[in-house]
Amino acid sequence: MDTKSKKILIGVLAGVVALCMFFGIVGATFRAGMMLSGRNVGYSRAVPQAVPPAAPQDDVLPAPQAP
Secondary structure, X not given: OOHHHHHHHHHHHHHHHHHHHHXXXXXXXXXXXXXXXXXXXXXXXXXXXXXOOOOOXXXXXXOOOOO
């Protein structure tokens, strides 16, 4: 591989990464704005119910009992 084709390849990869980052930021901003304004887009409809009510956890150690 000569240096010119290597530079082109690196440029293309950098461009793809930049595009992905750009669209990710735009998408996240759009989603947050829609959620804040109350207009629910399909996937943000279940967000308020996403956190279940606090259930007793089995993996927590019981409090030490006084002898």
